[in-house]
Amino acid sequence: MSMGPKYLISLKLIQPKEAWISPGYYLVQVRGINDCGTGQWNGSEVEYVDCWEMEEEENMYYLEFEPNPATDEITLKLKTDYIDAFTEGDTWEAEIFNQQMLLMHKSTTLKDKTYMINVSGWQEGIYFVRAKVKDNLISGKFMVTR
Secondary structure (H helix, E strand, O other), rough: OOOOOOOOOOOOOOOOOOOOOOOOEEEEEEOOOOOOOOOOEEEEEEEEHHHHHHHHHHHEEEEEEEOOEEEEEEHHEEEOOOOOOOOOOOOOEEEEEEEOOOOEEEEEEEEEOOEEEEEOOOOOEEEEEEEEOOOOEEEEEEEEEE
């Protein structure tokens, strides 16, 4: 029996938080149908992980930008809902990229929860921020206008 071409099929389950599917293992079955007929069912066991809960636990930090959009200066604010998450002596770093993903600015060893950047010479557009706080990677974006 000759095997035909192999295809990688990626499925993504998108559901609201209130969905009825519980985390666990599920059997996913597929079969091919074409002009020659219908194939047999083939299955594979997959694990469903509740990513909503993971996001809430893992993303204890987030970024705010003021003003947004900015014209001359923008302030990056490191925020957290957990009182002990960022303490005296902790540091973080930030990188800012333009829409072509060229590095525009990089700061390491930031000690305060706020950081001001002069963007007066930057072109109009959307800028992407990637920050690292302890072992957490967070991202955000802001806009520069004229």
